[in-house]
Amino acid sequence: MSSDPIQPWEFVSRDDGALASSRHWVFDTARALLTQPLDIAIGDILRSIGTSAGADRAWMFEYEHDYLRFRNTHEWSSESAGSFVQDLQNVPVTMIGWLHQHLVAGQAVMINDIDALPRSAGPLRAEFVRQNNKSVLSVPMFHDGRLVACIGFDAVEAPRRWSGEIAELFSCADLIAAARYGRSQIGVGEASLAPDALIYLRRANGVRGTPLADIVGLRSSKDYTEVWLVDGTMALDLRTLTQWLGLLPAGGFVRIHRTAVVNHQFVRDIERRGSDAWQLRVHDFKELWPVSRSGRAELRARLGI
Structure with a gap:
């Protein structure tokens, strides 16, 4: 050298x-x-x-x-x-x-x-x-x-x-x-047979244990949170999005909007529309998720773009 x-x-x-x-x-x-x-x-x-x-x-x-x-x-x-x-x-x-x-x-x-x-x-x-x-x-x-x-x-x-x-x-x-x-x-090999750690969704009629890796994204719904899962279903959790932010590992989930967080491994496409607006296609969901200006930098870093 x-x-x-x-x-x-x-x-x-x-x-x-x-x-x-x-x-x-x-x-x-x-x-x-x-x-x-x-x-x-x-x-x-x-x-x-x-x-x-x-x-x-x-x-x-x-x-x-x-x-x-x-x-x-x-x-x-x-x-x-x-x-x-x-x-x-x-x-x-x-x-x-x-x-x-x-x-x-x-x-x-x-x-x-x-x-x-x-x-x-x-x-x-x-x-x-x-x-x-x-x-x-x-x-x-x-x-x-x-x-x-x-x-x-x-x-x-x-x-x-x-x-x-x-x-x-x-x-x-x-x-x-x-x-x-x-x-x-x-x-x-024995460790690989252990069940995935579960996070429990609080619902009006009880709780549902869900592997963290199955959560595609979360959206704020007033005082509750919509938890979108890999099987296409949505569970309405009784916690606020702010509470969820304290539960999720920062390395796997990205806050793309003040009302939304996504698991970056499920991001499929980024679409830019009028006025340079960004929208995400996550997993196989038809609906696009908007990305705020403040959420773009971290999203780009997580996706390596």
């Missing part, structure tokens, strides 16, 4: 021997993985290496098997940096398409100048700006030759360029991948 001049972004291979580090991250990572429950260990690893690297955040995200979506899974952040681990859940990989093409090729990506990112990285740049990032390091995580996740650092308080840390971060990623994805699949 060249030190003069510093480029807006740099791509680094794990085989770059010039990036050797004298830190003890690999030993500390292995010890944490051997002595603690996995998720707790990963959180402690991120805190330890993030602090050692002078980062303001250290994080990990995972891909779905088909590479269509990704989600944040673990994060450590300093008190001043703020946490975003819950925000990016089941997000289209198109949001990070520019970054993803280099990760899947096995390259770490050191972004030194957020504002200088190419136009093709527009959605990614917008997310970095939202998080107030000044510099970002992303290191791919592979298991059995396949990209499964990414680990990295954010600099928020001031720009920072990591170089000697990259080789060791590759090794830490290898250890985490072996622990997280290489364990016996027996437990994984």
Whole structure:
């Protein structure tokens, strides 16, 4: 990695021997993985290496098997940096398409100048700006030759360029991948048989347990909320939309209007009509859902457009 001049972004291979580090991250990572429950260990690893690297955040995200979506899974952040681990859940990989093409090729990506990112990285740049990032390091995580996740650092308080840390971060990623994805699949199979967590709809004649993933969208109906489900039915819930906003995971649902929230995984089309009005087609519903101006930015971010 060249030190003069510093480029807006740099791509680094794990085989770059010039990036050797004298830190003890690999030993500390292995010890944490051997002595603690996995998720707790990963959180402690991120805190330890993030602090050692002078980062303001250290994080990990995972891909779905088909590479269509990704989600944040673990994060450590300093008190001043703020946490975003819950925000990016089941997000289209198109949001990070520019970054993803280099990760899947096995390259770490050191972004030194957020504002200088190419136009093709527009959605990614917008997310970095939202998080107030000044510099970002992303290191791919592979298991059995396949990209499964990414680990990295954010600099928020001031720009920072990591170089000697990259080789060791590759090794830490290898250890985490072996622990997280290489364990016996027996437990994984058993876990997959567990029923989906239910959210209970309050109705005049009782309650109805519904998997959160079956909720397509919600609309305010005075003091109640219309809950539209994947089977095409609508349940009138006795809670207000404001109350629902406190129940829904922010990463999966987007408020597109003061009266409406949608599960972004069910968005099929965006139609622009007169006066630049936006309307959504969700799931297989015939009726279009209007999008207010204030709801467009978050919707674009969640869809990666």
